[in-house]
Amino acid sequence: MASIVAATPWSRIRTITKLELAPPIFLQSSVYYCKRRRFSVAASLSTNTNKVDGQVRVRFAPSPTGNLHVGGARTALFNYLFARSKGGKFVLRIEDTDLERSTKESEEAVLQDLSWLGLDWDEGPGVGGDYGPYRQSERNSLYKQYADKLLESGHVYRCFCSNEELEKMKEIAKLKQLPPVYTGKWATATDAEVQKELERGTPYTYRFRVPKGGSLKISDLIRGEVSWNLDTLGDFVIMRSNGQPVYNFCVTVDDATMAISHVIRAEEHLPNTLRQALIYKALGFSMPYFAHVSLILAPDRSKLSKRHGATSVGQFREMGYLPQAMVNYLALLGWGDGTENEFFTLKQLVEKFTIERVNKSGAIFDSTKLRWMNGQHLRAIPSNELTKLIGERWKSTGILTESKGPFVDEAIQLLKDGIDLVPDSDKALSNLLSYPLRDTLTR
Known part of the structure; x- marks a missing residue:
């Protein structure tokens, strides 16, 4: 193994202190197969929150590929309210690893929209902090160090399969009516076989070894217990052949090294949690708590999109909406304080917000009600x-x-x-x- 690791173009992993994180996660009947060694993996449930010095830390991590959608704004708001209600920290992280679509203009627009809403961040672009840098494009060396660590531990292996080979695997799986998962061709390769491909200069990706058999469960703060069958996943890529890290790997490394205690995000990210949970465990980090917020829906109960009219914070600002009205309305999309009251200031929302009162059902975006609410705030x-x-x-x-x-x-x-x-x-x-x-x- 040492000869293979030495051939990597990346630097050796530095020693990093293990964070005291606590996850609501456990694996059932799971075994890792590393080369010809076999070892079990297990994680126990814990009631301790994932904090640094007893502090709640949340993050909002937008991609600067367009305007800030009202769904993203609500996610940012819920994170902000949770952090402020707990005396914690609200971290802003820019996920700009999609180099082709990410733009500085979009990043600036997102920052302006958040500031306009009054959601000031404690750490992030323009503010700094102890856990920076806060743009993923500036953290590549960190991702490479952790990728090397996983390669050394055997949780990751080099995959030299070509795109044509991978497509053929998918076609065969489809004919057999099986999930289109990687067959594990390079999972059991010998050191000599790997060294031969390295000497040839064959491009390779880093694939994560998924435990064989069993299931993984998490306790979501909004959705309750969520479980996955590990056999439906297959070994997945964490680093592309061009050296660029994959989204799920970046997010896991970032949340762990930034000591994020609670991950509050949209439900469309729920499937990503399986891969992230496995990476957390392999790196020796405990997981944060997860809370997956329902999507914002159009009146026809489809996902809210541009075809339904204005959907970005910037559009509503240009139309003359007040930031306090937007904040008030977005907070009520899936949350309530248990009373008939619908009129809240940002300060009142901080005082009343609890994650336990966030509804797991989809929330309908009603532009007529938003307009009415804006009128109420205008006259106030x-x-x-x-x-x-x-x-x-x-x-x-x-x-x-x-x-x-x-x-x-x-x-x-x-x-x-x-x-x-x-x-x-x-x-x-x-x-x-x-x-x-x-x-x-x-x-």
Whole structure:
């Protein structure tokens, strides 16, 4: 094994202190097969939370490949509320390993949207912290070190299969009506066979050895017990042939080394948890707690998408929605405080939020209700602030030449009950100014 490891182009793994993390996970009847050695793997349930110095640490990890979707904004909000309610840390991490689609412009837009919503982060881009860097593209050396560690321990092996071979495996599995999993061709290769391919310069990936037989279970804070059959997985790639790490490997290394205690994310990431749990165990880290939040659905109960209208935070901001209204509405998509109250400030949400009250059913995005809620928040703004907000808009749009004065004050007081968005005030004032008052009085 030593001769093979020495041939890797990556540096040797440095000694890293094992984090005191505690997972709600266990494996059943699972055995790793490493070369011709066999050893069992087991993890026990624990009631201890995964903390550093007793502190809750959560993260929001967007990919800068587009605008911040309202679903992502709600995930960020739930993480923020949970951290603030527990006196913990809210970490922002940029997952930009998709080099072709990631852009600096998208990253800046995401940061601006989060700031606009009032979700200030304790660690991350522009802030720093003890667990940086906070962009995945700047953490490649760390991923390579951990990949080498797994190679040395036998949890990972080199796979020299070509794309054509892999496609043929899938076709055969499909004909046999079996899951399209890797057959394990290189899982039992000898040192000599591997060395021969290395000398030829054959491209290879790093594949993770999945335990044979049994199942894996986690206790999700929202969904309860979730289990997977390990036989449906197959050995999976953690490093591509070009040296780029795969998403599930990056996320696991990042969450472990950043001491994340609770992973609160969308339910579409639930299938990823199986691979991540296996990587956690192989690296000697305990798992954080997981909480998978339901998707935000359109009125037809399909996944909310662009075809349903505005879906990004930036779009709603441009339409004139208030950040406090967006935060209030997003919080109610799958959460409630158990009362009839629907009007909350961010401070009140921090005081009342608990992960136990997050619903596992999908939440319907109702743009009509969002508009109504924005109107409620608009009318709750103190008179002097509302006058400044609308008055400055009227001046900037050219409806009025001045942004303040007795007329502006009176007009806003007269019109505010009939508008839900600040831009609505333009038409309302225009209608008021064009009203045929003289004709009405002379009739």
